[in-house]
Amino acid sequence: xxxxxxxxxxxxxxxxxxxxxxxxxxxxxxxxxxxxxxxxxxxxxxxxxxxxxxxxxxxxxxxxxxxxxxxxxxxxxxxxxxxxxxxxxxxxxxxxxxxxxxxxxxxxxxxxxxxxxxxxxxxxxxxxxxxxxxxxxxxxxxxxxxxxxxxxxxxxxxxxx
Amino acid sequence: xxxxxxxxxxxxxxxxxxxxxxxxxxxxxxxxxxxxxxxxxxxxxxxxxxxxxxxxxxxxxxxxxxxxxxxxxxxxxxxxxxxxxxxxxxxxxxxxxxxxxxxxxxxxxxxxxxxxxxxxxxxxxxxxxxxxxxxxxxxxxxxxxxxxxxxxxxxxxxxxxxxxxxx
Numbered sequence: 361x362x363x364x365x366x367x368x369x370x371x372x373x374x375x376x377x378x379x380x381x382x383x384x385x386x387x388x389x390x391x392x393x394x395x396x397x398x399x400x401x402x403x404x405x406x407x408x409x410x411x412x413x414x415x416x417x418x419x420x421x422x423x424x425x426x427x428x429x430x431x432x433x434x435x436x437x438x439x440x441x442x443x444x445x446x447x448x449x450x451x452x453x454x455x456x457x458x459x460x461x462x463x464x465x466x467x468x469x470x471x472x473x474x475x476x477x478x479x480x481x482x483x484x485x486x487x488x489x490x491x492x493x494x495x496x497x498x499x500x501x502x503x504x505x506x507x508x509x510x511x512x513x514x515x516x517x518x519x520x521x
Numbered sequence: 522x523x524x525x526x527x528x529x530x531x532x533x534x535x536x537x538x539x540x541x542x543x544x545x546x547x548x549x550x551x552x553x554x555x556x557x558x559x560x561x562x563x564x565x566x567x568x569x570x571x572x573x574x575x576x577x578x579x580x581x582x583x584x585x586x587x588x589x590x591x592x593x594x595x596x597x598x599x600x601x602x603x604x605x606x607x608x609x610x611x612x613x614x615x616x617x618x619x620x621x622x623x624x625x626x627x628x629x630x631x632x633x634x635x636x637x638x639x640x641x642x643x644x645x646x647x648x649x650x651x652x653x654x655x656x657x658x659x660x661x662x663x664x665x666x667x668x669x670x671x672x673x674x675x676x677x678x679x680x681x682x683x684x685x686x687x688x
Contacts, residue, residue: 373534380538384545391549395556402563407571408674411578415676422650422678452643452652459641459656459676512670 403487404494409516412460413508417518419456420467420506428467429504437478438468464488464509470501470519491515562630562663566671569625570661573673576623577657580607581677586655588687595636602684609636609657618659634660640688642681653681655688 420428427446432439439446442465444453457465468475476492479485488509495517497505504520527535584601592598596610607621616627627633637660642653659673679686 373538377538380542384549388549391553391556395560398560402567402669407567408574408671411574412674412676415678418678419651452641452654455641455643456654456676456678459654460674 400490400494403514404491405516406514409508409510409514410518412462412510413506413516413518415460416456416462416465416508417506417520419453423453432467432469432504436474438466438475441465441467461511462508463511466507466509468505468507470497470503470505471499472497472505473499487513487515491517559666562666563669566631566661566663566666569631570671570673572623572625573618573620573659574675576620577609577673577675580605580621581675585679585684586677586686587684589638589640589655597636597638611636611659630664632660632662632664634662638688640686651678651680653686654678655686 424446428439428441431446442457442462444450444457466475472492479489479492488507491507491509501519505517506520507515507517509515580599580601584603584605586599587602588598588600590598590600592608592610595613596608599607599609601607609620611618611627611633618625618627618633637656637658639656640653641656655677657673657675657677661671661673662669663671
């Protein structure tokens, strides 16, 4: 009986260690969440990225927008046009894409459901899946959306009203 | 006798726990402080980048550029067809960036590189309203966040036959 009243028990020590570990882990996890959200704000829809995307949108609207829509209807889910294969102003388009440091350019429907399904079932789209998860879209809107991935890892998108 | 004070084992356990706690908490504090500083710097730089870009893009979207001329080191005069002229420059003596009426201080840790203005013309492209573009790049970085650049990249797309630019 006297022996059980002496100092710490192993059980007490384990409980304290577990409690402290949980508190520290929870703190770290919470702060990490805050930082990762903040990090996303620098990589997803940044001001600089939106500006560059709007320049691509301007180019498309002033040149090949109808061709792009027609091609999207034929391809059904999306068009990747960073190589400017659709454009009749190819050298200009290619240079513009290079100057704006575009890695991938996707032209899709505003209702992105089929595009998201397509991307989710493939391994080679990397961070794009996280970006699609990050943005909101209107399932009922019949417009189009431009998603641009830049060479520095940024993603931005603009809707065509 | 058995109930008095701490045994050696108890002390070792207590000190070990305290050491681990101090180590983990200090690591966490150092990490949080570094992240906080990094985020502060990035916010400030992104804000500066956005304001400069907004000023230039506003003119490029609403006016037609007529000519671009140099006016010294890191200094360009941009003339618009709308009878307006803006000076884009980095005043290295006063550590100030200027574009038109806008001026912002370049703090000690901020690094503003050499402004690069390039023009690319592709001649007339059938059916297209634009065939050329002007590119302005202002390299901006921060001493304490060297893994990210905050360059301002502005593009002006135009039709060279309607609004030619002398460069």
